[in-house]
Amino acid sequence: MSESVGESVTAAILVIGDEILSGRTKDKNIGHIAEYVTALGIDLREVRVVPDVEDEIVAAVNALRARYTYLFTTGGIGPTHDDITADSVARALGRAIDVDPRAVAMMRERYAEGELNAARLRMARIPEGAALIENPISKAPGFMVENVIVMAGVPSIMQAMLDAVAPRLRTGARMQVETLDAGGLAEGSYAEALGALAGDHPGVSIGSYPSFTGGGFRNQxxxxxxxxxxxxAAADAVRALLSGLTSDKAPI
Incomplete structure (x- = not known):
């Protein structure tokens, strides 16, 4: 892992699968990847969800890989007919794809002789020139080709693959985060002044987030x-702003 001082390192996530769009499967990967890469100093800038349709996967891969330093994909690398991510990524990058002996060797650690049937060997299809990403759970690997990182959709496997690929990534300066409790102050009582303050501190992103807890609204x-x-400096300015306000009865 190398740190790119002064250089913005960015990423996007492409979630692939009809089951996500239908609501049958609730995505658990976006939040994990977002938190993980942010801690590395990589800015997650965009997330897209596409169906199991090759043309749509190809179009999304090409758009996102051109726009960001890294593109992470999840889903669609299993043994069934609708697992078409690997072939779609290969097509997007103009690369050949075939069963990779390295991937087969990894899978033999789990499957006995004769169990690696045609369906399971689909999980060993890797685009030409890709680096494999180890999968300690089910052994079928992910892969990284150019700046595209292809991982499983099963959260535990995806998380293991993310741990495996992280040391290969360029990173930027870590994000500094400060959270201030606005208590019972309603957003409407400080929104205008906070907007002006944000304009005075252009290098700092400032957001207000309400929540309903303990029977009432609180804002951070x-x-x-x-x-x-x-x-x-921006935090000091926000504290000074909040200290000069009194709460009102409005919830927001």
Missing amino acids: IVLRGRDPAAVA
């Missing part, structure tokens, strides 16, 4: 930036 203001001094 979250500040994010890569310059610790800039985040600290």
Whole structure:
């Protein structure tokens, strides 16, 4: 893993699967990847969900890989006919694809002689020139080709693959985050002033997030930036703003 000082390292996630779009499967991977890469200093900028349709996967892969440093995909690398991610990525990158002996060797650690049937060997189909991503759980690997990182959709397997591929990634400066509790102050009582304050601190992202807890609304203001001094200065300004306000009866 190498850190790119002063350079923005960005990423997108492409979630692939009809079951996600239908609601049958509830995605658990986006939040995990977002938190994981943010901790590495990689900015997650976009998430898309597409069906198991090759043309749509190809179009999304080509759009996102051109726009961001890395593209993470999840889903569609299993043994069934609708698992078409590997073939779609190969097509998007203009690469040949076939059963990879390295992937077969990994899978033999799990499957006995004769169990690697044609369906299971679909999981060993890897685009030409790709680096494999180890899968300690079910052994069928993911892969990284150019800046596209292809992982399983099963959360536990995806998480293991993410751990395996992380050391290969370029990273940026870590994001500094400060969270301030606005208590019972309603957003409407500080929204205008907070907007002006945000304009005075352009290097810091400032957001207000309400929640309903304990029978009432509470608000938190979250500040994010890569310059610790800039985040600290903005936080001091927000504290000064909040200290000069009194709560009202409006919830927001």
